[in-house]
Every structure is written in structure tokens, then in C-alpha cells.
Amino acid sequence: MRRWWPWALLAPGLLWLVGLYLLPLLGLVPLSLSEPVSRFGLETVFRGRLVTYLEVLQTYGPILLRSFTFALVATALGLLLAYPLACAIRFRGGRWQPLLIGLVVLPSLTSYLVRAIAWTSLLGDEGPLIGLVGALRLAPALNALGVLHDGRLLNTPTAVVLGLTTNLLPFLVLPLVVALQRIEPTLLEAAADLHAPPLRIFLLVVWPLSRPGLASGLLLSLIPAAGDVVNPLFLGGPNDRMIANTIENLLLVQLQAPRAAALTLVLMALVSLLAWLQLRAGGVERLTLP
Amino acid sequence: MKPAPITAGRGLAGLLLNGISLLAFALLYAPVVVMVLFSFNAPRGRFNLVWQGFTLENWRQPLRDEALSQAFLTSLALALAAALLAVLLGALMALALARARPRGAHGIELLLVLPLTNPEIVLAMALFQLFVGVNLPRGPLTLLLSHSLLCLSYAALTLKARLAGFDPSLELAAQDLGAPPLAAFVRVTLPLLAPGLLAATLLSFSLSFDDYVISSFTAGETVTLPLYLAGAFQREISPRIQVLSTLVLLVSAALLLLATPRRQG
Numbered sequence: 196m197r198r199w200w201p202w203a204l205l206a207p208g209l210l211w212l213v214g215l216y217l218l219p220l221l222g223l224v225p226l227s228l229s230e231p232v233s234r235f236g237l238e239t240v241f242r243g244r245l246v247t248y249l250e251v252l253q254t255y256g257p258i259l260l261r262s263f264t265f266a267l268v269a270t271a272l273g274l275l276l277a278y279p280l281a282c283a284i285r286f287r288g289g290r291w292q293p294l295l296i297g298l299v300v301l302p303s304l305t306s307y308l309v310r311a312i313a314w315t316s317l318l319g320d321e322g323p324l325i326g327l328v329g330a331l332r333l334a335p336a337l338n339a340l341g342v343l344h345d346g347r348l349l350n351t352p353t354a355v356v357l358g359l360t361t362n363l364l365p366f367l368v369l370p371l372v373v374a375l376q377r378i379e380p381t382l383l384e385a386a387a388d389l390h391a392p393p394l395r396i397f398l399l400v401v402w403p404l405s406r407p408g409l410a411s412g413l414l415l416s417l418i419p420a421a422g423d424v425v426n427p428l429f430l431g432g433p434n435d436r437m438i439a440n441t442i443e444n445l446l447l448v449q450l451q452a453p454r455a456a457a458l459t460l461v462l463m464a465l466v467s468l469l470a471w472l473q474l475r476a477g478g479v480e481r482l483t484l485p
Numbered sequence: 486m487k488p489a490p491i492t493a494g495r496g497l498a499g500l501l502l503n504g505i506s507l508l509a510f511a512l513l514y515a516p517v518v519v520m521v522l523f524s525f526n527a528p529r530g531r532f533n534l535v536w537q538g539f540t541l542e543n544w545r546q547p548l549r550d551e552a553l554s555q556a557f558l559t560s561l562a563l564a565l566a567a568a569l570l571a572v573l574l575g576a577l578m579a580l581a582l583a584r585a586r587p588r589g590a591h592g593i594e595l596l597l598v599l600p601l602t603n604p605e606i607v608l609a610m611a612l613f614q615l616f617v618g619v620n621l622p623r624g625p626l627t628l629l630l631s632h633s634l635l636c637l638s639y640a641a642l643t644l645k646a647r648l649a650g651f652d653p654s655l656e657l658a659a660q661d662l663g664a665p666p667l668a669a670f671v672r673v674t675l676p677l678l679a680p681g682l683l684a685a686t687l688l689s690f691s692l693s694f695d696d697y698v699i700s701s702f703t704a705g706e707t708v709t710l711p712l713y714l715a716g717a718f719q720r721e722i723s724p725r726i727q728v729l730s731t732l733v734l735l736v737s738a739a740l741l742l743l744a745t746p747r748r749q750g
Contacts, residue, residue: 198587201581201582201584201585201587202581202587204577204578204581205577205587205593207574207577208575208577208578208637208641209578209593209596211574211633211637212596212597212600212634213596215615215630215631216596216599216600216608216611216634217596218615219611219614219615220607220611222611222615223610223611223614226614237617275505276505276508276509276512279501279502279505279506279509280505280509280510283502283503283506287499287502297741297742298510299513301517301734301741302513302514302517303691304691304733304734304737304738304741305517305520305730305734306694306710306711306714307695307697308697308711308714308715308718309516309726309727309730310516310517310520311516312718312722313515313516313519313523314515314516314519315534316519316534316535316536317516317519319534319535321535322535357512360512361512361513361515364512364513365513368509393498414602415601418602418603418604419605421604422604422605422606422607422698424606424697424698424701425697425715428715429718438606439604439605439606439698442610443606443701443702446613446702447701447702452614456610456614459606459607459610459611462604462607463603463604463607466604467602470602
């Protein structure tokens with residue numbers, strides 16, 4: 196008698212997930228194998244045209260590669276900042292921990308488009324950073340390092356990666372803090388009592404126990420970064436567009452729905468592979484938001 | 486209690502930890518500080534991107550820019566509706582999953598996690614094709630459907646974690662004492678779940694309020710705030726954008742302060 200009620204509660208949500216997500220997603224497969232009826236509309240006919248995938252990979256392969264490179268570099272830079280920050284919050288934050296976590300989240304409450312607009316002011320040719328570079332006569336060195344491009348910061352890969360890095364920082368920090376908070380203080384005390392040097396405590400206790408947080412942090416930052424639209428659009432030049440910009444352009448400007456669908460499925464396959472690898476390390480149950 | 490050496494933080498390691506943390510906060514707050522600063526700028530020309538001089542003029546009538554205010558109100562209404570819808574659907578799912586564990590629960594959880602592992606552009610593409618396929622004109626309704634889907638996974642998973650965190654025997658105890666299931670739910674479960682519901686609503690609201698990618702595929706003629714901002718980036722960046730964003734930040738900071746869990750002591 197009590198068997199039906201869980202399903203009654205699940206039904207509306209399942210309707211959403213299946214009707215608005217699963218079925219339309221599967222629908223992209225036949226779409227990707229179709230051909231546009233004309234150059235001026237979104238209508239397509241199914242042709243079983245597998246060659247679209249080849250064309251798409253050939254034409255947009257470099258952009259796919261660029262997207263994942265940008266996302267990986269941004270995530271690596273983010274991790275270099277986020278891990279120490281999470282450790283500082285957990286081990287040195289004391290009773291200020293909730294406040295510090297709030298301070299990490301607070302900037303995300305400003306629209307990421309507005310933050311991107313602010314970055315254009317900071318990175319622009321008339322902005323303070325270029326001014327500083329000029330005053331210190333660092334431009335040639337930074338050009339040589341590939342940080343600046345022709346003495347500019349805005350409309351370069353550097354700017355896109357910088358934008359991505361700041362956007363994904365909170366998503367790395369929060370799961371890490373949660374994982375670090377789960378470490379029993381007695382474990383650290385025991386290690387210290389046994390005269391383990393701090394580095395050893397870190398390597399043998401803190402690092403292994405932080406790995407679930409690391410896995411969900413990577414998942415929450417790498418994937419949105421690889422599919423980002425706003426940072427390449429606002430901070431990058433025409434040669435720094437990423438894969439989501441290409442998909443948007445293919446569908447909404449060029450009206451090439453099959454190509455857009457094929458590229459979306461390729462992106463999804465690559466991302467799912469990443470997600471699978473990371474979920475295997477962290478587990479689905481761990482993927483709860485702080 | 487003797488603190489472990491890792492928390493003592495003297496010497497090079499501690500210095501490094503503090504230095505990197507400061508750098509991280511500087512990166513996080515640089516664009517926010519610039520935004521607040523530029524709300525007091527008197528720009529020459531149409532783009533408020535280069536500092537010219539201090540003025541309070543922009544703050545005198547923050548809502549005077551009609552298109553901007555309209556987009557703001559649209560996003561506010563949309564985010565509120567999408568968040569409430571997602572939290573309602575998500576709470577029902579979370580209750581069923583956490584309390585009943587029906588057969589296939591694992592599959593349903595996977596279906597909830599899957600959208601989170603897709604970049605938003607994948608959802609946008611799928612939704613666009615759905616709405617074109619079933620001939621549903623893109624506008625407020627398709628926006629609401631898409632945004633509630635975007636928020637549903639987050640809402641359901643946060644609430645499920647909350648429900649798993651407290652003891653179901655509390656509800657059973659209430660029922661043992663003669664409370665009908667509905668009364669036990671309203672008097673016991675709901676109050677325990679309230680902070681989780683608030684957190685899920687705020688999270689969903691901010692996801693929807695800030696969404697650009699899905700909206701750009703499913704909005705039709707409707708202009709949400711992020712769509713307006715993307716357009717403004719090509720046309721004209723009025724300082725009122727920064728004024729409004731500063732106001733939004735102040736309000737959401739206050740909300741965040743309310744929602745932050747308090748520790749004893």
C-alpha cells in the first residue's frame with residue numbers, strides 16, 4: 196500500500212529530467228546525422244550523414260583542443276591558489292571559517308558578465324595593469340614569455356585564462372574545505388605526537404583525505420570552464436574563441452543545426468570521459484554541494 | 486589541547502600559505518572592486534570602461550535606464566519562479582529518494598547527476614532543439630522550463646544530502662506518539678529541512694539569475710539581465726550597469742549572511 200507514494204513524489208521531477216533533458220539530448224543524435232533543408236532555416240531532413248562528424252572534427256578540432264587547453268591551464272592555476280587557500284581556511288581560520296567561506300562565495304554573487312566587463316577595464320590598454328607593465332618596462336620580457344601579446348593583455352589567451360581561473364576558484368575551494376573539515380583533528384595530533392614533520396603529515400594524512408574534495412572540485416570547475424562562452428567572448432580576441440562560442444555561432448548565426456549537434460555530442464563525449472574518470476576517483480555520493 | 490604543527494603556521498610554509506591566500510582573494514575581489522568603483526565613474530563616450538573621474542550622478546536614479554531595469558525585473562521574476570519550481574520538484578524527489586529508496590533509486594540519482602556533468606551549452610543545445618521540434622515559441626515559458634531544469638539537479642541533490650543528514654527516527658517518534666504522517670511531516674520534517682530549502686532556493690535563484698548560455702538559446706525575444714549585458718557589451722556600457730550590480734551585490738551579501746550557518750561558541 197505504501198509502494199506508490201515514492202513514485203508519486205518522483206513523477207514530476209522525473210518528467211522534467213526525461214522530457215527536458217534525456218529525450219532532447221538523445222534527439223541530438225539523429226539531428227547530427229541530418230542535413231539542413233535550406234540555408235535559411237532550421238528545418239532538417241535525416242540522411243544518416245556520419246561524415247558530418249569528420250567535417251566537424253577536421254574544421255573545429257583545433258578549437259576543441261584550445262578549449263580544453265584553456266580549461267586545463269585555468270584549472271591548474273586555480274588549484275595552485277585554491278589548495279593553499281582551502282588549507283589556510285581549514286587549519287588557520289579558527290572560528291572565522293564560516294566568514295572566510297562566505298568571502299570566497301561573495302564575488303560569485305556578482306554576475307559573471309559584469310565581472311568580465313570589470314576585467315576588460317583592468318586588462319585594457321588604458322587599464323592599470325598595462326600601465327604598471329609600462330612603468331616597470333616589463334613589456335618585452337612578458338611578450339617573450341607569452342603573457343602579453345604585442346604588448347596587450349585584453350583580447351589575448353592570457354586574459355581568457357585569467358577570467359576562467361577567477362570564475363572557477365570558488366568551485367575548487369569549497370569542496371576542498373569540506374573535505375579538509377572532515378579530517379579528525381585527533382588524527383593530526385596523533386601524527387604530530389609521533390613526531391611526524393609537517394610535510395609528512397601533509398603527505399600521509401591531509402593530501403589523501405582531501406582527494407574526494409579535489410575530485411568534485413575538479414569536476415565542478417573543469418567542465419564549466421571547457422564549455423565557457425562569456426570569458427572568450429569578452430576577454431579573448433577573435434582567435435581565442437572556445438568550443439561553446441563555435442556551437443552557438445553554428446546554430447544561431449549559420450543555422451547549421453546538424454553540425455552544431457555533432458559538435459555538442461563530441462564535446463559531451465569528451466567531457467563525460469573526464470567526468471567518469473573523476474567520479475571513479477571521488478564517487479557519486481561525494482558529489483554533494485557544500 | 487596542543488595544536489598540530491600544521492596549524493601553527495610559523496616559518497616559510499605559513500608565510501606561503503598566507504601569501505597565496507591573499508593573492509587568491511585579490512583575484513576574486515579585483516573585478517568586484519572595479520565594478521563598485523566604476524559605478525562612481527563619469528565616462529566619456531558610451532563605454533564605461535576607462536576611469537575618468539568621480540561622480541555621484543549615476544547613483545541618483547539607479548533605475549532610470551529603462552531597458553536595463555526591464556531586463557533586471559525579468560530576470561528577478563524568472564529566477565524566483567524557476568527557483569521555487571525547481572526546489573518544489575527537487576524536494577519531492579529528495580524526500581522519495583532519502584526516505585523510501587524505491588527500486589531504481591540509483592538510476593534516478595545518476596539521472597540527477599548527469600546534467601551537472603554537462604557543460605551548459607549541451608543543455609542549451611538540447612533544449613533549443615526540443616522547443617523547435619515541438620513548435621513551442623521561445624519566450625518566458627521556455628525560459629522557465631529551461632531554468633527550472635538547470636536548477637533541479639542542484640536543488641534535489643542538496644536537499645537529499647540534508648535529509649540524509651538527520652535521523653528518520655524523529656519522524657517515526659512523532660508518528661508513534663500518534664501524529665498522522667502529514668502532521669509528522671509538517672511539524673518535524675519540514676522545520677528540520679527549512680535551512681536546506683532556503684539554501685537550495687538561494688542557490689537555484691543565483692544559478693538562474695546569472696545564466697547566460699541557456700537563456701541565449703531559449704529566450705526568443707525575452708531579454709534577461711545577462712542577455713542585456715551581453716548586448717550592452719557591443720553597444721553601450723552605461724554606468725548604471727555597475728550601479729545596479731553593486732546594489733544586487735549588497736542585497737545578496739545580506740542574504741548570504743542570513744543563510745550562513747552559525748557555529749556555537
